[in-house]
Amino acid sequence: MPKIAHVIVDVPTMQTDQPFTYLIPNDMEEAIEVGVRVDVPFGNGNRRIQGFVVDIESKQEIDNLKPIKAVLDLHPVVNDELLLLAEEMAKTTFSFKITCLQTMLPSVMRSTYKKWLVSVGDIPPHIEEEVFLGLAERDWEEIKDTPYLSELHRLRQEGAVDVRYEVTTKNKVKTMKVVQTNLPKETLQDIQSHIRKNAHQKHKLLDFFISEQTGEFSVKELVEHHDLSRQVIKEAVELGWLVQEEREVYRDPYKDRLFQQDDALVLNEEQQVALDAVSQSVSAHQNDVFLLEGITGSGKTEVYLQAISHVLEEGKTAIMLVPEISLTPQTVTRFKRRFGDKVAVLHSGLSQGEKYDEWRKIERKEAQVVVGARSAVFAPLENIGLIIIDEEHETSYKQDESPRYHARNLAIWRGDYHKCPVLLGSATPSLESRARAQKNVYQLLTLTKRASDNAILPTVSIVDMRAELKQGVTGSFSTPLLHELTERLEKKEQSVLMLNRRGYSSFMMCRDCGYVLPCPNCDISLTLHMDTKSMKCHYCGHEESIPQCCPICDSKKIRYYGTGTQKIEEELQQLLPEAKILRMDVDTTRKKGSHERLLQQFGAQEADILLGTQMIAKGLDFPNVTLVGVLNADTALNLPDFRSSERTFQLLTQVSGRAGRGDKLGKVLIQTFNPEHYAITLAKNQHYEAFYHHEMNLRRQGKYPPYYYTVQLVVSHEEEIQAAKKMHEIAKKIQSALSPQAIILGPTPKPMARMNRRYFYQTVVKYRFEENLNQVLQEILQESQKDIRSGLRVSIDMEPQHFI
DNA sequence: AGCACGCCGACT
DNA sequence: GTCGGCGTGCTC
Numbered sequence: 001m002p003k004i005a006h007v008i009v010d011v012p013t014m015q016t017d018q019p020f021t022y023l024i025p026n027d028m029e030e031a032i033e034v035g036v037r038v039d040v041p042f043g044n045g046n047r048r049i050q051g052f053v054v055d056i057e058s059k060q061e062i063d064n065l066k067p068i069k070a071v072l073d074l075h076p077v078v079n080d081e082l083l084l085l086a087e088e089m090a091k092t093t094f095s096f097k098i099t100c101l102q103t104m105l106p107s108v109m110r111s112t113y114k115k116w117l118v119s120v121g122d123i124p125p126h127i128e129e130e131v132f133l134g135l136a137e138r139d140w141e142e143i144k145d146t147p148y149l150s151e152l153h154r155l156r157q158e159g160a161v162d163v164r165y166e167v168t169t170k171n172k173v174k175t176m177k178v179v180q181t182n183l184p185k186e187t188l189q190d191i192q193s194h195i196r197k198n199a200h201q202k203h204k205l206l207d208f209f210i211s212e213q214t215g216e217f218s219v220k221e222l223v224e225h226h227d228l229s230r231q232v233i234k235e236a237v238e239l240g241w242l243v244q245e246e247r248e249v250y251r252d253p254y255k256d257r258l259f260q261q262d263d264a265l266v267l268n269e270e271q272q273v274a275l276d277a278v279s280q281s282v283s284a285h286q287n288d289v290f291l292l293e294g295i296t297g298s299g300k301t302e303v304y305l306q307a308i309s310h311v312l313e314e315g316k317t318a319i320m321l322v323p324e325i326s327l328t329p330q331t332v333t334r335f336k337r338r339f340g341d342k343v344a345v346l347h348s349g350l351s352q353g354e355k356y357d358e359w360r361k362i363e364r365k366e367a368q369v370v371v372g373a374r375s376a377v378f379a380p381l382e383n384i385g386l387i388i389i390d391e392e393h394e395t396s397y398k399q400d401e402s403p404r405y406h407a408r409n410l411a412i413w414r415g416d417y418h419k420c421p422v423l424l425g426s427a428t429p430s431l432e433s434r435a436r437a438q439k440n441v442y443q444l445l446t447l448t449k450r451a452s453d454n455a456i457l458p459t460v461s462i463v464d465m466r467a468e469l470k471q472g473v474t475g476s477f478s479t480p481l482l483h484e485l486t487e488r489l490e491k492k493e494q495s496v497l498m499l500n501r502r503g504y505s506s507f508m509m510c511r512d513c514g515y516v517l518p519c520p521n522c523d524i525s526l527t528l529h530m531d532t533k534s535m536k537c538h539y540c541g542h543e544e545s546i547p548q549c550c551p552i553c554d555s556k557k558i559r560y561y562g563t564g565t566q567k568i569e570e571e572l573q574q575l576l577p578e579a580k581i582l583r584m585d586v587d588t589t590r591k592k593g594s595h596e597r598l599l600q601q602f603g604a605q606e607a608d609i610l611l612g613t614q615m616i617a618k619g620l621d622f623p624n625v626t627l628v629g630v631l632n633a634d635t636a637l638n639l640p641d642f643r644s645s646e647r648t649f650q651l652l653t654q655v656s657g658r659a660g661r662g663d664k665l666g667k668v669l670i671q672t673f674n675p676e677h678y679a680i681t682l683a684k685n686q687h688y689e690a691f692y693h694h695e696m697n698l699r700r701q702g703k704y705p706p707y708y709y710t711v712q713l714v715v716s717h718e719e720e721i722q723a724a725k726k727m728h729e730i731a732k733k734i735q736s737a738l739s740p741q742a743i744i745l746g747p748t749p750k751p752m753a754r755m756n757r758r759y760f761y762q763t764v765v766k767y768r769f770e771e772n773l774n775q776v777l778q779e780i781l782q783e784s785q786k787d788i789r790s791g792l793r794v795s796i797d798m799e800p801q802h803f804i
Numbered sequence: 805a806g807c808a809c810g811c812c813g814a815c816t
Numbered sequence: 817g818t819c820g821g822c823g824t825g826c827t828c
Binding site for chain 1: 824827
């Protein structure tokens with residue numbers, strides 16, 4: 001009976017977002033399994049594209065199916081679990097199945113397509129000369145602008161030229177040459193006695209293989225470390241002394257580093273309680289979700305490490321997700337030391353080839369522990385015993401392009417599939433997760449004590465910049481901060497200064513009283529639009545004129561807020577000419593490895609002050625740093641985003657933990673125009689629980705998550721009118737489909753109304769229970785299909801992390 | 805997405 | 817009367 005395959009093809013559109021059926025040729029029946037990639041003809045031109053086999057069946061009769069052209073993999077690249085996960089992801093994120101499948105795999109496995117024009121018959125001389133240049137075929141990309149396009153078209157119909165499609169996948173396996181000898185030592189000695197005395201190279205080679213015990217040696221190693229020449233090895237192979245083979249190798253990015261094995265640390269009581277709870281759930285195959293809430297320095301990582309050890313002891317595997325910026329060499333080292341070769345690391349610093357190799361290592365079951373950023377949630381591990389998400393509140397766990405998945409949700413899905421627990425950890429959990437713990441959907445575990453007794457909590461103080469301003473300080477550095485910095489310079493201790501880049505240059509604030517103009521409808525701050533010379537609300541669209549003086553204190557010192565790290569650096573250098581300053585921002589860390597190098601320099605105490613943006617807040621532990629300064633704690637507070645307090649609190653809490661990690665007392669100085677703001681005062685005291693309760697109250701009043709769900713719809717077009725029109729149309733449709741309890745904000749233009757020469761309009765829906773929502777969103781996508789040709793784009797983002 | 809078909813305006 | 821513009825439909 002003939003077999004047919006159901007294939008998801010690489011055409012990311014709504015109309016093609018379903019399996020297509022193909023005939024499996026007899027000679028491929030063995031090779032084609034569910035989960036392999038194939039090369040298939042598609043469309044009337046029979047162009048060739050990549051596809052994923054998602055199902056196979058035997059059929060009595062087959063009506064004119066096209067046959068699969070080639071198999072791209074020896075083994076399935078997605079197993080049954082990941083196929084199901086892709087389905088789930090496509091459904092919940094409103095994205096295409098093919099896009100989901102591709103995001104699960106290393107990028108080298110995405111096929112590239114090439115089209116060739118082939119000469120097969122009699123072609124006119126001018127075509128021969130000017131198009132083919134006397135060659136048999138030409139790359140279509142090089143000739144597609146030819147003036148003879150229509151003539152070529154005709155020739156194709158006549159059969160004089162043909163089109164050839166090429167599907168290539170770059171997942172190349174790196175190999176190395178190895179040699180060994182199959183001859184006994186006596187034979188080698190015998191050979192040696194018969195060669196010329198002055199054949200030094202040959203003698204050296206034979207000496208080597210006579211004295212060494214048998215085994216494989218890579219040619220590269222022999223040449224580089226044993227002083228043998230490539231030439232003599234080649235000769236030896238030809239003479240039959242050695243046999244040469246190709247071996248697959250992994251590009252191990254850590255191969256030159258030695259990791260000292262380290263052992264588990266002794267846990268304190270709280271840590272032990274947390275570990276026991278997780279371990280028990282692992283052993284009992286329960287798909288619990290734990291939220292581990294532990295202050296900075298409370299030893300969450302040690303709990304993770306020991307929980308993973310427990311998982312490994314039971315013969316299972318584990319995934320550990322870490323935010324991209326925390327995936328530092330320090331983090332990796334810690335895992336490598338504990339688990340050695342069992343660890344595979346996936347992060348953006350690796351080359352495409354290295355990522356592929358790490359992926360293969362996992363897929364071949366050579367690694368049992370996977371540490372990586374967001375996409376490591378797709379690690380093709382089997383028999384998973386535990387999934388950990390560190391810093392679970394980080395927004396980078398949500399992908400901000402299609403498929404807009406949240407790694408946390410997919411981790412929980414996988415936990416459900418494998419019947420294993422998921423451990424979410426943070427010093428400042430997201431309100432969503434903490435609220436679920438409150439409702440016992442997640443199990444709350446808390447660490448309230450610092451793990452090492454000698455670590456002293458830093459003293460945190462707030463500097464009121466309004467008072468500073470009254471004293472005549474107009475720059476970015478307050479008197480107390482400058483004083484502390486000078487003191488550090490004298491004592492040869494180091495300082496870290498953080499500039500909050502979030503929310504730059506988009507709002508107005510009174511420099512006297514810190515007042516920021518709010519929206520009368522939405523209770524969030526208005527954003528300055530220089531194009532329209534007005535203040536706008538991004539939620540409801542409210543618009544008013546730019547105030548000339550502060551409505552509260554009548555001051556005229558209303559300022560447009562915005563400064564860059566570079567400017568701050570210059571200012572600081574002028575104030576402290578003798579200080580050595582290291583600047584770390586997007587500009588200075590663009591190149592690969594520069595991030596790491598800057599930190600190394602600072603760690604080696606080559607500079608006195610490290611000045612940077614958010615990126616310095618993560619996981620840097622320098623014992624000589626005794627001062628942390630936050631230059632502008634409140635910029636993020638004024639962002640038109642209901643999560644701005646949460647973000648500010650998280651950031652400040654995190655940086656505050658950065659000072660005084662050694663035995664020296666640390667000090668944290670927070671400069672702000674809003675010294676009474678709860679996000680700032682509570683962060684000063686590292687008081688997460690109080691913040692949680694306060695913020696939850698506001699969220700309930702404002703009908704924001706976690707009390708309400710949110711979905712954001714964005715429409716974009718090159719012409720503003722078109723985008724606005726469609727957005728209104730969609731908003732109206734949603735309005736009529738949902739219950740009166742649903743709250744629809746907008747449509748409004750996005751703050752950066754024009755990006756990439758396109759205009760963006762958005763609508764946000766807040767809701768609790770809406771049976772029709774999925775249905776209507778699906779319809780909206782379906783209907784927007786016909787507008788794609790006119791350049792309109794519609795995107796749906798469930799639970800968006802950023803509203804600007 | 806990309807390819808073919810098909811229906812209208814500007815040319816030989 | 818043909819060539820080529822791009823609006824529309826379909827892809828196993």
